[in-house]
Amino acid sequence: MVGRRDFLRMSGVILAGAFAPACARQSGVLGPLWPGGDPFSLGVASGEPAPDGFVLWTRLAPDPLSKDPGSPGGMSGGDLGLGYEIARDEGMRDVVQRGSATAEAAFAHSVHLEVTGLEPGRPYWYRFTSGAAQSPIGRALTAPAPGAPLAKLRFACASCSNYEAGYFASYRHLAAENPDLVLFLGDYIYEYIETKRPTVRKHSDDVEPTTLPGYRNRYAQYRLDSDLQNLHGSVSALVTWDDHEVQNDYADRWSQDFDDPEHFLQRRAAAYQAFYEHMPLRPSRVRPRSGSLDLYGRFGFGDLLEFSVLDGRQYRSREACYAKPDHGGGHVETDASCPELRDPHRNYLGPAQESWLAASLSKSRARWNVIAQDVLMAQLRERLPDGKIGFWTDDWNGYPVSRRKLLQTIHDQRVQNALVLSGDIHSFWANDLKLDFDDPRSPTVASELVGTSITSYGLPYDRFAGYLADNPHVRFFDSRWRGYMVSDVTPERVTTRFQAISNPQDPNAALSTLATFVVEDGKPGPVRG
Numbered sequence: 001m002v003g004r005r006d007f008l009r010m011s012g013v014i015l016a017g018a019f020a021p022a023c024a025r026q027s028g029v030l031g032p033l034w035p036g037g038d039p040f041s042l043g044v045a046s047g048e049p050a051p052d053g054f055v056l057w058t059r060l061a062p063d064p065l066s067k068d069p070g071s072p073g074g075m076s077g078g079d080l081g082l083g084y085e086i087a088r089d090e091g092m093r094d095v096v097q098r099g100s101a102t103a104e105a106a107f108a109h110s111v112h113l114e115v116t117g118l119e120p121g122r123p124y125w126y127r128f129t130s131g132a133a134q135s136p137i138g139r140a141l142t143a144p145a146p147g148a149p150l151a152k153l154r155f156a157c158a159s160c161s162n163y164e165a166g167y168f169a170s171y172r173h174l175a176a177e178n179p180d181l182v183l184f185l186g187d188y189i190y191e192y193i194e195t196k197r198p199t200v201r202k203h204s205d206d207v208e209p210t211t212l213p214g215y216r217n218r219y220a221q222y223r224l225d226s227d228l229q230n231l232h233g234s235v236s237a238l239v240t241w242d243d244h245e246v247q248n249d250y251a252d253r254w255s256q257d258f259d260d261p262e263h264f265l266q267r268r269a270a271a272y273q274a275f276y277e278h279m280p281l282r283p284s285r286v287r288p289r290s291g292s293l294d295l296y297g298r299f300g301f302g303d304l305l306e307f308s309v310l311d312g313r314q315y316r317s318r319e320a321c322y323a324k325p326d327h328g329g330g331h332v333e334t335d336a337s338c339p340e341l342r343d344p345h346r347n348y349l350g351p352a353q354e355s356w357l358a359a360s361l362s363k364s365r366a367r368w369n370v371i372a373q374d375v376l377m378a379q380l381r382e383r384l385p386d387g388k389i390g391f392w393t394d395d396w397n398g399y400p401v402s403r404r405k406l407l408q409t410i411h412d413q414r415v416q417n418a419l420v421l422s423g424d425i426h427s428f429w430a431n432d433l434k435l436d437f438d439d440p441r442s443p444t445v446a447s448e449l450v451g452t453s454i455t456s457y458g459l460p461y462d463r464f465a466g467y468l469a470d471n472p473h474v475r476f477f478d479s480r481w482r483g484y485m486v487s488d489v490t491p492e493r494v495t496t497r498f499q500a501i502s503n504p505q506d507p508n509a510a511l512s513t514l515a516t517f518v519v520e521d522g523k524p525g526p527v528r529g
């Protein structure tokens with residue numbers, strides 16, 4: 001396992017700050033030392049590549065799991081200035097920009113630095129400094145200019161990393177693939193405490209967070225994991241969330257526990273703020289505001305590819321037929337038991353995001369239009385013991401009218417090469433997305449690839465494999481492996497490897513390729529490679 005100190009050594013960082021000799025303070029050479037610990041204990045991250053820059057992130061946390069809610073991460077007091085440097089080389093010799101950034105006290109002394117003025121389509125290296133302390137050196141990428149020819153791009157998708165369920169070997173292997181980008185598709189943290197299944201390590205506070213200090217410490221604990229920290233330090237990220245960043249199966253202001261919505265919105269606001277504080281999000285675009293966070297966005301990479309990153313939780317209608325006894329959150333319903341499933345007034349993305357997505361897709365000139373989002377989109381007909389067909393209400397199967405509307409837009413607007421990336425379901429899937437899933441002759445209008453979980457326990461394999469006969473649009477399913485997806489994009493095709501680790505409970509787990517799927521330009525539907 002590559003440890004934090006190994007990363008520092010590999011990055012060529014001169015150990016300073018917490019590791020500097022005490023005499024440095026007297027000499028005045030290194031400036032004031034940090035009391036208590038390394039202020040950069042949570043590492044660095046970059047995200048949202050643009051043609052002229054990106055967002056750089058860090059958070060000052062000399063005591064990252066501080067139990068004092070008045071000093072998150074061991075920090076108190078007001079905003080703090082930091083230095084930063086950006087270089088053209090990993091040795092930080094060819095520095096092209098240096099300046100000051102602000103660690104905002106209102107956001108747990110996190111930094112979200114919007115860098116501009118850089119060249120398009122190339123890597124840069126960066127670090128932060130505070131007093132005598134230096135952060136690890138991170139690597140970030142600028143996007144090619146809009147419409148500029150781009151011959152290839154490699155991106156990876158990660159979702160569902162339950163700290164208690166396993167070690168983050170998947171993240172380590174993912175970083176070693178050297179992708180240009182990593183997409184986090186949700187369940188980056190888990191809020192609950194595992195009580196039923198085996199665990200390899202515990203959430204530090206052993207209690208489900210409901211407040212800002214609780215969520216902050218949950219993110220901090222995940223970011224202290226060296227495999228995750230190293231991944232963020234070496235690969236720029238695009239991020240969205242699913243439910244466990246707040247609470248299992250929540251929808252908009254509705255918790256799964258039938259809480260008073262006003263009360264739940266306070267919890268959600270705390271969770272959203274902690275998410276913002278720990279992600280390389282662009283503050284001019286995404287900033288917690290009255291308990292909301294405008295997460296969805298579009299990110300272009302030359303003429304090759306455009307990502308539409310969706311928010312599947314904040315604006316959705318509540319799960320259909322949620323009010324039945326014992327039915328908090330997702331459950332299986334049939335069309336007969338729950339006519340509300342097909343109620344045209346229910347909405348998955350919310351009207352504003354739905355319109356934005358339709359407009360984005362319609363005007364895109366990119367070769368590949370990638371929709372990165374949290375949950376399974378393809379229809380999944382679940383054959384029940386009584387022979388009836390049921391649908392899971394918490395993913396797109398619970399919002400078939402919204403799904404049809406999106407696929408109709410893709411079809412009618414002739415959106416070029418629509419490719420949907422999904423997480424949540426802890427299993428690999430390759431699916432044809434049909435214009436009308438209820439008509440087997442309906443055309444395939446888009447492709448869907450679903451990554452498994454980084455560590456979270458998989459679906460019961462035999463039961464779900466038994467559903468496949470009723471779902472001919474499913475080209476591949478396997479829930480027995482933990483891992484991630486990595487995709488190589490060229491103008492001609494997208495080649496995606498389903499990467500599986502040998503055992504999430506082994507920190508040194510080995511990697512293998514479970515299957516490869518190819519989507520050819522102009523031919524919707526993934527084909528086994």
Ligand SMILES: [Fe+2]
Nearest residue numbers: 160187424456
């Ligand atoms: Fe999950």
